[in-house]
Amino acid sequence: MADAPPSQEPAGANSAVPSEVNGTGLADAAPKPMQEPQPKSNATPCEEPAGANSAVPSEVNGTGLADAAPKPMQEPAGANSAVPSEVNGTGLADAAPKPLQEPAGANSAAPSEGNDKELADAASTPAQASWMCPKCDEPNKPLREQCNNCGAAKPGEGKQTPVTAAAPAPAAAAAAPAPAPERWTCPSCDEPNKGERTVCNSCQQPRPKPKEKWVCPRCDEPNKDERNECNNCGWVKRSKSVISLGDSDEEKPAAPAAAKAAPAPAAKAATAPGQRTRSSSSSSSSSSSSSDSSRDRFLGREREERLKRFERRSTSNHRRPYARWRGRSPNQRSDVRDRRDFESRDARDGDRPKRDDREGRSGDRHKSEDRDGRGHHDKDERDRGEGERERRRDSRRRSRDQGRHERGRDDRHGRDDRRDERRDERRDDRDRYPERRRESRSRSQRPRQEGVEVPIGAKQDWRQQDQAPPPPPEGEGGAGDLTRTASWNGYDKSSASGWWSDVERSNSWSAGDSWQKFGSQDGSWKDQQAQQQDGWNSWQSEAGQKRERDWDDGPAWKKQRQDDWGQAGSWPVDQFSQAQFPQEWDDRMWKKEKKEKKEKTEKKDKRHRSNREPPQKLHGDWWEQPKEQVGLALVKDRAKIFNWQYPLWDDSRRSYAGYLPSPWPLAQCNMFFAMIRDSVEWLQPEGDKGLMPRKTAWLVKPGCECRYSYGPFEVPPAQFPPWMINLMSEVMPKCGYLNMQEWPDCCNLNLYMDGGSTVGWHADDEALFQGKFRDITILSMSLGIARLFELRYNWPEMQGEDEVQRVRLGNGDLMTMEGMTQKHLQHRVPKENVQGPRINLTWRWVKRHKAGCPMGRR
Numbered sequence: 093m094a095d096a097p098p099s100q101e102p103a104g105a106n107s108a109v110p111s112e113v114n115g116t117g118l119a120d121a122a123p124k125p126m127q128e129p130q131p132k133s134n135a136t137p138c139e140e141p142a143g144a145n146s147a148v149p150s151e152v153n154g155t156g157l158a159d160a161a162p163k164p165m166q167e168p169a170g171a172n173s174a175v176p177s178e179v180n181g182t183g184l185a186d187a188a189p190k191p192l193q194e195p196a197g198a199n200s201a202a203p204s205e206g207n208d209k210e211l212a213d214a215a216s217t218p219a220q221a222s223w224m225c226p227k228c229d230e231p232n233k234p235l236r237e238q239c240n241n242c243g244a245a246k247p248g249e250g251k252q253t254p255v256t257a258a259a260p261a262p263a264a265a266a267a268a269p270a271p272a273p274e275r276w277t278c279p280s281c282d283e284p285n286k287g288e289r290t291v292c293n294s295c296q297q298p299r300p301k302p303k304e305k306w307v308c309p310r311c312d313e314p315n316k317d318e319r320n321e322c323n324n325c326g327w328v329k330r331s332k333s334v335i336s337l338g339d340s341d342e343e344k345p346a347a348p349a350a351a352k353a354a355p356a357p358a359a360k361a362a363t364a365p366g367q368r369t370r371s372s373s374s375s376s377s378s379s380s381s382s383s384d385s386s387r388d389r390f391l392g393r394e395r396e397e398r399l400k401r402f403e404r405r406s407t408s409n410h411r412r413p414y415a416r417w418r419g420r421s422p423n424q425r426s427d428v429r430d431r432r433d434f435e436s437r438d439a440r441d442g443d444r445p446k447r448d449d450r451e452g453r454s455g456d457r458h459k460s461e462d463r464d465g466r467g468h469h470d471k472d473e474r475d476r477g478e479g480e481r482e483r484r485r486d487s488r489r490r491s492r493d494q495g496r497h498e499r500g501r502d503d504r505h506g507r508d509d510r511r512d513e514r515r516d517e518r519r520d521d522r523d524r525y526p527e528r529r530r531e532s533r534s535r536s537q538r539p540r541q542e543g544v545e546v547p548i549g550a551k552q553d554w555r556q557q558d559q560a561p562p563p564p565p566e567g568e569g570g571a572g573d574l575t576r577t578a579s580w581n582g583y584d585k586s587s588a589s590g591w592w593s594d595v596e597r598s599n600s601w602s603a604g605d606s607w608q609k610f611g612s613q614d615g616s617w618k619d620q621q622a623q624q625q626d627g628w629n630s631w632q633s634e635a636g637q638k639r640e641r642d643w644d645d646g647p648a649w650k651k652q653r654q655d656d657w658g659q660a661g662s663w664p665v666d667q668f669s670q671a672q673f674p675q676e677w678d679d680r681m682w683k684k685e686k687k688e689k690k691e692k693t694e695k696k697d698k699r700h701r702s703n704r705e706p707p708q709k710l711h712g713d714w715w716e717q718p719k720e721q722v723g724l725a726l727v728k729d730r731a732k733i734f735n736w737q738y739p740l741w742d743d744s745r746r747s748y749a750g751y752l753p754s755p756w757p758l759a760q761c762n763m764f765f766a767m768i769r770d771s772v773e774w775l776q777p778e779g780d781k782g783l784m785p786r787k788t789a790w791l792v793k794p795g796c797e798c799r800y801s802y803g804p805f806e807v808p809p810a811q812f813p814p815w816m817i818n819l820m821s822e823v824m825p826k827c828g829y830l831n832m833q834e835w836p837d838c839c840n841l842n843l844y845m846d847g848g849s850t851v852g853w854h855a856d857d858e859a860l861f862q863g864k865f866r867d868i869t870i871l872s873m874s875l876g877i878a879r880l881f882e883l884r885y886n887w888p889e890m891q892g893e894d895e896v897q898r899v900r901l902g903n904g905d906l907m908t909m910e911g912m913t914q915k916h917l918q919h920r921v922p923k924e925n926v927q928g929p930r931i932n933l934t935w936r937w938v939k940r941h942k943a944g945c946p947m948g949r950r
């Protein structure tokens with residue numbers, strides 16, 4: 093295992109492994125490449141055109157005036173080119189006949205209200221004459237038969253006070269179909285309903301009066317009825333403005349006379365050219381004068397206010413993001429989404445001091461006051477968190493908007509906004525449906541269900557052999573107790589060297605024979621097994637706890653952070669920081685950390701592998717000479733009566749891996765497991781990167797003193813204990829080694845305490861075994877819980893050779909690696925989310941003893 097740089101398996105390493113387990117057929121393993129993200133069409137209908145305001149005319153224009161321009165799409169996308177239609181309270185500029193010829197510049201945003209020439213121009217083009225609603229002062233497109241704002245009918249000839257010369261509606265306009273009624277959301281059951289419905293499609297409740305909310309004609313923002321301005325863009329609701337003029341304390345539905353009495357020219361007269369941008373701070377006039385002059389003054393101020401607002405907006409480009417992404421056509425718009433926005437806006441508004449409150453009105457219909465005077469939501473439990481979520485979302489949004497503004501971003505970043513919105517939505521969903529979130533977490537992050545213990549014997553794979561090995565003795569836990577001696581069963585190390593040779597010389601070690609003798613000699617391990625039942629649970633739960641830490645909790649700092657969270661002020665509070673959303677932040681960081689670690693390891697691994705020059709091909713196109721030429725006899729040829737299969741069969745590389753499903757009954761495998769686990773002095777050496785991620789032992793034939801060094805670890809030898817003879821007498825014949833003299837002379841043992849115990853990519857190509865230079869055979873036995881065993885090529889050449897190939901090794905299964913496998917391939921046991929321990933024994937032959945080993949001097 094000299095070539096084992098990543099012997100300490102990083103978390104998530106196996107997630108890099110693409111192919112699926114194939115009990116025997118490694119070749120089936122084919123990675124599923126991730127699907128490339130589909131390139132997005134630039135012409136996605138929902139996506140608004142880039143350019144801040146080029147999109148605005150058609151979308152924003154509640155007045156429809158900009159639409160009156162013959163070719164709005166060709167309008168130069170100057171920052172303010174769209175603004176006139178909004179700005180101009182009178183709508184005069186919008187009615188200008190040649191918007192295309194207007195220079196796109198700041199000035200076009202601020203048409204002079206006193207521009208008589210424009211007025212005259214507008215008047216001179218009857219075909220495009222817009223009209224001003226006598227009821228609410230809304231400028232309307234010439235084609236409209238009803239006011240876009242208040243729905244009042246277009247006044248007939250002679251009756252109206254047109255902004256421009258009265259223009260007969262063209263025939264086409266007369267024939268234009270009435271716009272589809274607005275969809276509405278049932279306040280009782282939240283069902284979105286078509287506009288035509290008068291009762292809810294779901295709960296049959298009657299449609300609420302439409303006046304409850306209004307949609308801003310400019311930016312499509314839903315607004316509460318009591319708002320006089322759009323909450324999003326500041327558009328002033330004309331009818332309300334007129335009402336709030338203060339003619340009377342009572343709200344009048346409209347003041348057509350007032351509006352009529354204040355036609356545009358009068359307003360112009362009230363504001364001299366050049367003064368139009370002067371601040372007029374008293375937006376909510378408290379004047380109660382009902383005189384025409386007061387109204388005129390108000391209208392002048394109001395228009396000026398609107399103009400100022402637009403100027404402000406056009407310089408800052410500040411708009412709320414969702415107003416931009418909201419689709420215009422019914423199929424672009426999601427009712428559910430609209431409703432959610434709507435509700436959450438309400439919830440948020442509930443947290444703000446409202447103008448309504450200042451005016452002594454109850455502005456929020458969701459909120460009422462209890463006797464203690466504490467506000468509470470009367471919506472059901474589900475919505476309780478909405479306010480909190482919305483506050484968070486709002487602060488994120490504010491921060492985004494602010495950041496965007498500071499960075500001088502413009503509306504081209506609409507897509508970012510939409511993405512952010514979607515993310516917010518997902519977060520809200522996660523908050524709302526935590527159980528769904530739990531499900532969608534990766535397995536390794538899912539909290540383990542309490543009290544659900546998967547029995548060790550539970551079937552874990554397609555074979556049924558990996559069943560519960562017997563429990564360890566109480567308090568021992570199978571850990572390497574270095575103080576224990578290997579004098580188990582009366583065997584004394586110091587006088588050991590003789591007994592192996594005696595055994596070798598005798599012919600009594602036929603398969604099974606010694607095992608019986610061994611068992612009866614000790615007589616205790618079967619009883620032990622019964623005694624240890626109680627101990628098993630504690631051992632298992634200790635392992636379980638560790639697993640819990642390894643698989644679920646993530647790094648310690650994460651847990652620490654969660655514990656600390658809640659101590660107000662212990663974290664720097666910044667509205668976008670982890671402190672505000674510790675859970676999400678932690679999740680993100682945890683994933684990020686895992687990903688980075690994985691990438692780093694993969695990179696390192698790749699570098700390491702690609703730096704290695706491929707060896708010379710020794711036989712034409714083949715890497716190695718054919719096995720027949722070199723006389724390699726495979727295990728399957730030696731043990732013909734057993735059904736050896738070869739998941740890896742590569743003649744070109746003369747590399748083979750054989751597999752034999754457990755030939756022993758389950759109970760016997762469990763006995764092997766318990767006996768080995770409890771007899772071996774397990775060590776857990778420390779390398780430069782920490783402890784070995786498993787426990788190990790290195791057992792050698794008496795007389796050998798070679799240490800086993802691989803990667804950063806070095807393991808001292810211990811001599812084969814007597815049970816090894818018993819075990820080998822079971823295993824070796826299955827591998828075709830009937831004669832004891834041929835048996836392997838060393839064995840590496842690994843104890844994988846649970847799924848977190850691993851061995852990283854490596855080859856057993858240490859000089860000791862000479863696997864780089866000649867054919868060697870390694871025989872492996874697995875006991876306990878089933879684990880994946882993976883193989884990969886060092887120098888993949890043909891298609892499919894870069895895939896990792898896998899076999900799941902169960903309780904009692906045998907595996908071989910033969911020929912030049914250690915030269916051409918690496919293997920590993922990756923981390924897995926499995927419960928329970930596994931022992932693996934790999935028998936080998938020492939080909940070159942270390943300097944100083946007595947066996948080397950022979």
Ligand SMILES: O=C(O)CCC(=O)C(=O)O
Pocket residue numbers: 093840841842851856872881901919920921932934
């Ligand atoms: O546990 C296994 O199956 C493999 C162990 C191994 O590769 C080794 O000990 O070198």
Ligand SMILES: [Fe+2]
Pocket residue numbers: 093854855856919
């Ligand atoms: Fe190995």
